[in-house]
Amino acid sequence: MKGLFFAGNGRYEVKETKMPELKSEEDVLIRVEAAAICGTDIHILEVPPGHPAAEGAILGHEFSGQIEKAGSKVADVKPGDRVVVDPSLFCGKCYYCRHGQPNMCMHNTCLGVFLDGGFAQYCVAPQSCLYKVSPDTPAETAVHLDPAGCVLTSLGKLNPQVGENALILGAGPVGLYFIMMLKRMGMGKIIVSEPSSYRRQYAYKFGADLAIDPSSEPLEQILKEHTVDGADFSVDTVGTLINDAVSYTRKGGRILLFGMNSNAWQTICQNTITRKDLTIMGNYASRFKFDDTLRILEKGLLPVEDMVTHRVSLEEFQSGIDALKSGRAIKVLVDPWK
Ligand SMILES: [Zn+2]
Numbered sequence: 001m002k003g004l005f006f007a008g009n010g011r012y013e014v015k016e017t018k019m020p021e022l023k024s025e026e027d028v029l030i031r032v033e034a035a036a037i038c039g040t041d042i043h044i045l046e047v048p049p050g051h052p053a054a055e056g057a058i059l060g061h062e063f064s065g066q067i068e069k070a071g072s073k074v075a076d077v078k079p080g081d082r083v084v085v086d087p088s089l090f091c092g093k094c095y096y097c098r099h100g101q102p103n104m105c106m107h108n109t110c111l112g113v114f115l116d117g118g119f120a121q122y123c124v125a126p127q128s129c130l131y132k133v134s135p136d137t138p139a140e141t142a143v144h145l146d147p148a149g150c151v152l153t154s155l156g157k158l159n160p161q162v163g164e165n166a167l168i169l170g171a172g173p174v175g176l177y178f179i180m181m182l183k184r185m186g187m188g189k190i191i192v193s194e195p196s197s198y199r200r201q202y203a204y205k206f207g208a209d210l211a212i213d214p215s216s217e218p219l220e221q222i223l224k225e226h227t228v229d230g231a232d233f234s235v236d237t238v239g240t241l242i243n244d245a246v247s248y249t250r251k252g253g254r255i256l257l258f259g260m261n262s263n264a265w266q267t268i269c270q271n272t273i274t275r276k277d278l279t280i281m282g283n284y285a286s287r288f289k290f291d292d293t294l295r296i297l298e299k300g301l302l303p304v305e306d307m308v309t310h311r312v313s314l315e316e317f318q319s320g321i322d323a324l325k326s327g328r329a330i331k332v333l334v335d336p337w338k
């Protein structure tokens with residue numbers, strides 16, 4: 001089969017490799033139907049890397065497919081079933097797993113980052129990470145489970161209330177998931193800050209009331225015109241915008257830090273946070289939200305199909321990365337059979 005291997009230091013290679021084998025009786029072999037490039041993949045391939053990964057591993061952690069083969073102890077799914085994976089594997093035994101925080105597992109690992117993932121024709125995964133997809137849900141819809149599930153998890157923490165004004169910083173795929181979900185939750189106004197005009201168009205398409213260019217428009221003044229004293233809550237989907245969030249969130253408001261960039265450092269006036277009585281929260285990955293997420297994906301509640309701007313083969317992978325980096329792509333799907 002064909003796969004895309006991480007070769008370290010910003011490099012990868014597409015090559016033929018032998019079919020993966022089940023490593024345990026609880027594993028399944030999945031024929032990958034759809035995979036998507038995530039911002040994490042871009043960070044893995046940066047020099048220096050913005051996210052760690054195992055050299056030699058097949059990348060791709062957002063993928064769905066059909067079960068080809070199942071180990072003897074696999075109980076809830078069978079060959080022929082269509083599934084989507086939660087790529088984060090947790091131990092179930094550590095302090096965090098036993099306290100309902102598997103996303104903080106002390107022994108966690110991830111398919112497509114540290115273990116072989118879905119930028120390949122086949123992938124082996126344990127049954128514990130599988131979510132069964134209804135036969136009439138396209139693979140290209142199910143493939144959104146991981147990122148949309150992480151956004152849904154963080155919304156549970158942020159607890160938006162009907163009628164509140166939201167500020168979303170960044171309208172890449174994650175920002176767009178936030179916009180489409182918040183739209184359906186009944187926000188007052190959804191205000192988006194995004195420098196790319198291409199992405200601002202998508203922000204409007206998915207429900208933004210106002211999408212502004214922070215490089216040329218006065219965000220502070222615009223927020224004053226559209227809210228009483230700033231957004232009720234702000235979300236930084238980029239990973240570098242905590243100062244904007246602190247400035248543009250009203251007193252007593254909430255800030256959710258979702259985007260990640262381990263190379264970025266910010267200088268911040270702590271006193272502003274105290275004086276404004278702000279609540280700032282981080283969110284990492286997902287926690288028990290994949291069933292809910294799959295339900296709304298299967299129901300067609302989120303127009304995720306409209307996010308797909310590019311479909312590439314494994315050989316065309318670089319063109320997908322380049323399109324994403326240039327800001328002229330939203331979701332890039334990888335078809336390992338193309
Ligand atoms: Zn991802």
Ligand SMILES: [Zn+2]
Pocket residue numbers: 090091092093094095096097102104105106107108
């Ligand atoms: Zn654990």
